[in-house]
Amino acid sequence: MRKVIGIGETIFDIIFKNGLPTQAVPGGSTFNSMITLGRLGVPTRFITEVGNDTVGKIILDFMHKNNLSTENVDIFDDGYAQSPISLAFLDENNDARYSFYHHFPQKRLDFLWPSVEADDLVIFGSYYAVDPLLREKIQEFISYAREQNAIIYYDINFRKSHAHEAMRIMPAFIENLEYADIVRGSAEDFETLLNETDAEKLYRNRISFDTPNFIYTDGANGVDIFCRTGHRHIDTPPIKTLSTIGAGDNFNAGILFGLLQNDVSREQLSGLSLEKWIKVINHGISFASEVCQSYENYISPEFVLRYKQEHR
Template sequence: MRKIIGIGETVLDIIFKGDQPMAAVPGGSTFNCLVSLGRCGLNVSFISETGNDRIGQNIIRFMEKNGIDSSSVSVYPDSKSPLSLAFLNERNDAEYIFYKDHPKDRLDFNYPEVNEGDIVVFGAFYAVNPVIRPQVHGFLDYAKSHGAILYYDVNFRSSHKDEVMKLTPNILENLELADVVRGSTEDFDVMFHKTDADAIYRSQISFYTKKFICTNGSEPVELRADDGFKKQYSILKNDNVVSTIGAGDNFNAGFIFGLIKYNITREQMTSGLTEEQWDNVIACALQFSANVCKSLNNYVDEDFAHVMAEHLIS
């Protein structure tokens, strides 16, 4: 079975409604994506780090319970596991405060086996953090050279807006390595002061990679791809939104699930997908994203995952 390998951070998400904490769940953008894929029965592994504390121990147990290989997660005895506070507004959209000791960041791991057609997902600050950049870039380059499909979720938060200039070389390297780039209008507003998908694609993305997905909350998803292909996809109507915290992460999960389900290869990705192929994988992405918004969890529910796993087999 093709593997999905994620590289990113683990955090404990504490979710507030108003001023009251409502839930505390393991999180991290790539982590959330992988949990959903693990629940669907896919072959998933994670490269990350955590502290040797109760939070870190709980996160690793949670990963293993959800089918994620944690053998490449480094546990550092002198580090504290990071926290993320998510404050839901009246529309159940989130604003974030992050607590992490970035100067203590490090990454020490053995490369997992990567084969042709495997999928690597990466993104957020972890993918551009200068302290661990040599290790992250080294693995991404290794995965690319071994035939993996690289999926880059930009996920650039406003908390790092003052670091954009310093981080731009790393961002551009990621764009060049990626086969598919997804970001939100919020990400690109912080990074490039642009929110129009065409303008972002023309001026910032297309030189590096031709496959670009731009999401914008409940507004339609914008796709730009090879040979001038462009299409807009309406968001599935959802009257039961509890939280949008995991929406983007699970869009990624659904997209990757679609690549596996429809057997989309690295060769096809390189030469350019057909409209039908794009329709299929983005339909999966929208299904996953809609499901996760129905709860305070950061990942698709187990009933949904079971149904998706059956579709994969059939």
């Protein structure tokens, strides 16, 4: 059976609204995607790292409860390192501004590699995917997954807080584009990294050399898909937003779920029709819309039951 393998950070998010904490939940970009997929019953493996501390134990317990294996988690315990924490401050539009706190050990990502088989899906991204301290380990695993003929999904997710490092990480960013079968980036990502937000120019001048499949998201302004069979803009429905923290992560989960639901192999991906892409992307839009209407970082169990009934 096909599975989804993620590699990325795990962090404990404390969410603030009007200066007061409203929610404390395990998070992290790829982590959020993987929890949503675990709740949907998708076979998953997740490569990450946590501390041997109270926060780490909360995170591991949460993974178990949501069908996400902890077999490939690096649990560090050197008396100094701790599980990372983020403070997320929601503004009047419920968009988040982050402050991060972490103490990592010298040796990181000392993990057991999961087996990767043809047509498995591998998701990676955010600063974790370009961090010079982790680059060698990330590169090794993504290269291995590519050799196994897995579908590689790269979510750029480059935050403004790292804008000053854009030039330094550019070689790793370009290399990630070369590895990827699908690239997903937001308007904010590209403004921060490349000072460009024109989706068509980005595809023509930056993305299409390495992969034909490019998904460009721009919040309430919708989604653009570029592929070998053409280009299409897809509107997103108007919703009342409580938090945008997990929106992109759950959009990614929806895309991966849609590829599995439509039984899209790596071989089929390069020539996938626009009509099939739209079906896949609509899963992403549904998941992102659902998460934006709560303070959770992932789709709810109630939504999972309803969604499964509607998409049998």
